[in-house]
Amino acid sequence: MKEILSGNEAIARGAFEAGCRVASAYPGTPSTEILETITRYRDINSSWAPNEKVALEVAIGASFGGARALVCMKHVGVNVAADPLFTASYTGVKAGLVLVAADDPEMHSSQNEQDSRNYARFAKVPMLEPGDSQECSEFTRLAFDLSEQFDTPVMLRSCTRISHGKSIVELGERRNDLPPPRLVKDAAKLVMLPGNAKVRHPLVEERTVKVSAFGDTAAFNRMELRSSEIGVICAGVTYQYVREALPEASVLKLGMVWPLPENLIRQFAAAVDQLFVVEELDPFIEEQVKALGIATRGKELIPRCGELSPGRIRDSFATAGVIVVPKVVTVAPEALPPRPPNMCPGCPHRGLFYQLNRANAYVTGDIGCYTLGFMPPLNAMDTCVCMGASISIGSGIVRALPAEEQKRVVAVIGDSTFLHTGVNSLMEMAWNRAPATVVILDNRITAMTGRQENPASGFTLNGEPASEVNIPELCRVLGIKNVRLVDPYDLEATRQALDEEMNRPEPSVIVTNRPCCLIKGGGRFEKGMVLEVDQGRCTGCKACLRIGCPAIEWKPDPEGNTGKAFIDPSLCTGCTVCQQLCRFSAIGGKR
Amino acid sequence: MSYAVTNILLVGVGGQGILLASEILSEAFMLAGFEVKKSEIHGMSQRGGSVVSHVRFGSQVLSPVVPEGEGDLLFGFELLETYRALPLLKPGAKVVVNDYRIPPPSVLLGQVPYPDDLLARIRSRFPEVLPVDGQGLAQAAGDLRAANTVLLGAVSRRLSIADEVWRQALERMLPRKALEINLQAFAKGRTL
Ligand SMILES: Cc1ncc(C[n+]2csc(CCOP(=O)(O)OP(=O)(O)O)c2C)c(N)n1
Numbered sequence: 001m002k003e004i005l006s007g008n009e010a011i012a013r014g015a016f017e018a019g020c021r022v023a024s025a026y027p028g029t030p031s032t033e034i035l036e037t038i039t040r041y042r043d044i045n046s047s048w049a050p051n052e053k054v055a056l057e058v059a060i061g062a063s064f065g066g067a068r069a070l071v072c073m074k075h076v077g078v079n080v081a082a083d084p085l086f087t088a089s090y091t092g093v094k095a096g097l098v099l100v101a102a103d104d105p106e107m108h109s110s111q112n113e114q115d116s117r118n119y120a121r122f123a124k125v126p127m128l129e130p131g132d133s134q135e136c137s138e139f140t141r142l143a144f145d146l147s148e149q150f151d152t153p154v155m156l157r158s159c160t161r162i163s164h165g166k167s168i169v170e171l172g173e174r175r176n177d178l179p180p181p182r183l184v185k186d187a188a189k190l191v192m193l194p195g196n197a198k199v200r201h202p203l204v205e206e207r208t209v210k211v212s213a214f215g216d217t218a219a220f221n222r223m224e225l226r227s228s229e230i231g232v233i234c235a236g237v238t239y240q241y242v243r244e245a246l247p248e249a250s251v252l253k254l255g256m257v258w259p260l261p262e263n264l265i266r267q268f269a270a271a272v273d274q275l276f277v278v279e280e281l282d283p284f285i286e287e288q289v290k291a292l293g294i295a296t297r298g299k300e301l302i303p304r305c306g307e308l309s310p311g312r313i314r315d316s317f318a319t320a321g322v323i324v325v326p327k328v329v330t331v332a333p334e335a336l337p338p339r340p341p342n343m344c345p346g347c348p349h350r351g352l353f354y355q356l357n358r359a360n361a362y363v364t365g366d367i368g369c370y371t372l373g374f375m376p377p378l379n380a381m382d383t384c385v386c387m388g389a390s391i392s393i394g395s396g397i398v399r400a401l402p403a404e405e406q407k408r409v410v411a412v413i414g415d416s417t418f419l420h421t422g423v424n425s426l427m428e429m430a431w432n433r434a435p436a437t438v439v440i441l442d443n444r445i446t447a448m449t450g451r452q453e454n455p456a457s458g459f460t461l462n463g464e465p466a467s468e469v470n471i472p473e474l475c476r477v478l479g480i481k482n483v484r485l486v487d488p489y490d491l492e493a494t495r496q497a498l499d500e501e502m503n504r505p506e507p508s509v510i511v512t513n514r515p516c517c518l519i520k521g522g523g524r525f526e527k528g529m530v531l532e533v534d535q536g537r538c539t540g541c542k543a544c545l546r547i548g549c550p551a552i553e554w555k556p557d558p559e560g561n562t563g564k565a566f567i568d569p570s571l572c573t574g575c576t577v578c579q580q581l582c583r584f585s586a587i588g589g590k591r
Numbered sequence: 592m593s594y595a596v597t598n599i600l601l602v603g604v605g606g607q608g609i610l611l612a613s614e615i616l617s618e619a620f621m622l623a624g625f626e627v628k629k630s631e632i633h634g635m636s637q638r639g640g641s642v643v644s645h646v647r648f649g650s651q652v653l654s655p656v657v658p659e660g661e662g663d664l665l666f667g668f669e670l671l672e673t674y675r676a677l678p679l680l681k682p683g684a685k686v687v688v689n690d691y692r693i694p695p696p697s698v699l700l701g702q703v704p705y706p707d708d709l710l711a712r713i714r715s716r717f718p719e720v721l722p723v724d725g726q727g728l729a730q731a732a733g734d735l736r737a738a739n740t741v742l743l744g745a746v747s748r749r750l751s752i753a754d755e756v757w758r759q760a761l762e763r764m765l766p767r768k769a770l771e772i773n774l775q776a777f778a779k780g781r782t783l
Binding site: 002004108109132160161164165166167168237240241243244309310311328329330331332333336337338339340341342343344369372377542545548550552553554555556563 | 604605614617618621626627628629630631632638639640641652653654655656658659660671672674675677678680681682694695696697698699700701703704705706716
C-alpha cells in the first residue's frame with residue numbers, strides 16, 4: 001500500500017516496521033511529529049521525556065534490555081544529549097538503538113543552525129541521511145539493522161525540508177522475528193570504568209573502519225554516472241536540489257554521511273573531470289574528501305549559511321563560471337508590511353510582558369512562545385541563548401552588577417523549559433543567593449512546539465492521566481523562600497507582584513497560573529466573554545494597542561477624525577487585559 | 592528540464608487551513624497516478640505568521656521546494672500574502688486568490704495602512720488572476736468554514752484532473768460529517 005507521508009511520519013513508520021519497541025523524545029521543531037505519530041502504534045512504548053539527555057538514556061536503557069529503541073530530537077537537543085551519546089558509542093548496544101537528529105538549516109524555528117553531522121564524527125557513530133519520505137522509512141529500518149550488525153548507536157539526520165516535506169511511501173509489515181527482550185549481565189561491555197572503556201575504545205576505532213568499508217559497496221551509497229564533465233557528491237535533500245539544478249551532472253549520492261566510503265569516493269573522483277561537493281551548512285564531506293588527497297571544490301562556491309535550493313545551487317555554479325544559465329525575468333520582491341508570528345489572542349503571556357516592559361525590567365529570556373515577548377510593542381526581552389539559560393544567566397548577571405541595577409533583572413521561563421533544564425539553574429540561584437527574580441510562565445503545556453504534554457501538565461504523550469509536578473512546591477524545595485502565584489490576566493496583581501519581588505534583595509519566584517488558550521480538552525482553558533469596543537466611548541487613545549493583541553485593530557476615521565479601536569469577535573477570547581487598560585470604560589462584554 | 596512537473600504554491604496566514612488544502616491537493620495528484628511532493632514550514636507558522644506551502648506533481652519530482660520563479664499556479668488565501676508571493680511565480684502563471692484581507696501587526700497598530708489595490712496590482716503582472724469571494728460563497732453553501740474548499744474547487748478547474756479523483760481525495764481527507772457541505776462548496780468553486 002502507498003501513502004503520502006511526511007518525513008517524520010515515515011521515520012515513525014520505519015521504526016514500527018523495524019520492530020522498534022520503545023521510543024522516547026523531547027519535542028523540538030522539526031522533529032516533534034515523529035513521536036506524535038509513533039503513539040498511534042500501540043506496539044511501541046512511547047513517551048515524552050523532560051529533556052533530550054533523559055530521552056536518550058531511556059532509549060539506551062531499552063536497548064540494554066534487548067528492545068529496539070528510538071530517540072528523537074531537534075539538532076540543539078543533541079547538545080543536551082551529548083554526554084550519554086559519546087559513551088553509548090563505547091558500550092554499543094544490546095538491540096538496535098537509533099537517534100534521530102533533525103537539523104534546521106535557515107533557522108525556520110531555531111536559535112542556531114548547527115550541523116549535526118559533526119556529532120556523528122565526534123561521537124564516532126554512523127549517520128544516515130535520507131533524501132525523501134520513502135528513504136526516511138527505509139533508512140530508519142536500515143539504521144536499526146546496522147546498529148545491531150556493528151554494535152553501535154546509529155544516528156539518522158533529517159532536516160526541516162525532509163521532516164516536514166511529504167512524499168509517497170510504500171508501507172510494509174512490522175517485523176516479528178526479533179528476539180524477546182531480557183536481562184543479560186555484560187558488565188565488561190556496559191560498565192564504562194576506565195579499565196573497561198580502554199578495551200572498548202579500540203573497538204570503536206575499528207568499527208569506524210569496518211563501517212566505512214561496508215559503505216563502499218552498500219546500496220545506500222550510489223553512483224549515478226551521466227556526463228563526466230561535472231561530478232557532484234551530495235546527500236539527503238541536497239541530492240534532490242542538485243539533480244534539479246544540474247540534470248546532466250554525474251552524482252555520488254551518499255546515504256551514509258559518516259563514516260564516508262573512501263574507495264567509492266576515489267572511484268567517483270576518477271570518473272569525472274571536475275569534482276564538487278554540494279552540502280548544506282558545514283564543509284563536512286568536503287573536508288574529508290580533501291583529507292583523502294582528492295581535489296574538490298565546495299564551499300568556495302556554495303553558501304555555508306542557510307538552506308540550499310535548486311536556484312541557489314544553479315546560481316553558485318553560474319557565478320563560479322562552471323555553467324551558464326539563461327537569465328529569467330521574474331517579479332522583483334518589494335517592501336511590504338511583514339507578518340511575523342505573534343502571541344495568540346488571549347495568550348496568558350501577554351499581560352506579564354506588558355508589565356515587565358512598564359517595570360523597566362532587564363529580562364533574561366528563554367525559549368518558548370513567550371520569546372515573542374521580544375517583539376514590539378511588548379519589547380520585553382533582553383537575552384535568549386538556549387533552553388534553561390534564563391535563570392542561570394540572570395543569576396550570573398546580577399553578580400556582575402551594582403546593587404541598584406540588580407533588582408531590574410528578571411528571568412522568564414516556561415513550564416516545559418523550566419522542567420527541561422531550568423531546575424538545576426534555580427537550584428544554583430537559591431544555593432548561591434543570587435538576588436534575581438524568576439517568573440515561571442506555567443501555561444500547563446509545551447505550547448511552542450504544538451502543545452505537547454510535560455511533567456507538570458497532568459497527562460502523558462498518549463493522553464493518559466499522569467502525576468503532576470507541583471511547580472511552586474518544587475521551587476520551595478530547591479531553597480527559594482519567596483514563591484508566589486499570580487494571575488497574568490490581572491494586570492494590577494501582576495504589576496504588584498513584579499514590583500515587590502524585584503525590590504526584594506533575595507531570590508524569588510513568581511509562577512503564573514493561566515493555561516494556554518489553545519489547549520483543547522482536559523478542562524484547562526475556558527474562554528471568557530467576547531469583548532467589544534463601545535464606539536461612542538472610545539476616544540482613540542490607543543492604550544489598548546500597547547499589548548499587541550491580534551484581535552484589536554485600529555481603524556482610521558474616513559472623515560479624518562480620530563480613529564477608533566475595534567475588536568474582532570471571531571478572535572477575542574475574553575481575557576480582559578485590554579479592558580483593564582481602557583481608562584474610558586469603552587471595552588465591555590458583547591451583548 | 593527533461594521531465595514535466597507542475598508547481599503549485601499555497602500562501603496565506605497561519606491558522607487559515609492551508610496545510611489541509613495542500614494535503615487534499617497532494618492526495619488528488621497521488622490518486623491520479625502522479626508522483627507528488629509537498630513542503631512547508633510548521634512551527635512558527637501556527638502563530639499568525641505568513642505561510643507558504645509548496646506542492647509539486649508530475650511523472651518525476653525531485654526537490655520538495657518549488658524553485659524561485661518557477662511557480663505555475665498560485666493559490667492565495669489572503670490578498671497581501673498572495674501579492675508577497677508573486678516573485679515565486681514564472682511569467683504567465685495563474686493566480687486564484689481569495690478576495691479577503693487579514694491585517695498584519697503594523698496595520699492593526701495603525702502604523703501603516705493595508706496596501707491599496709492589491710488585486711489590480713496582481714492583475715497587472717499576472718493577467719490570469721481569478722479573485723474568489725471564498726467567504727461569501729461558503730456562506731451561501733451553508734458553512735463559512737468551507738471557504739477553503741470553495742477556493743480549492745476554483746483551483747481544481749485549472750488542473751486537468753477528473754471530477755471523480757477530486758471527490759475521492761475529499762472523501763479521504765475530510766471527516767465524514769463535514770463531507771457533504773464541503774462537496775457542495777467544492778462544486779461551487781469548480782464552476783468559477
Ligand atoms: C534543547 C532544545 N530542545 C527543544 C527545543 C524546542 N523548543 C523550543 S521552546 C520549547 C518548549 C516551550 O515550552 P514552554 O517552556 O512550556 O513555553 P510555552 O511555549 O508553552 O510558552 C521547545 C520544546 C529547543 N529550542 N532546544
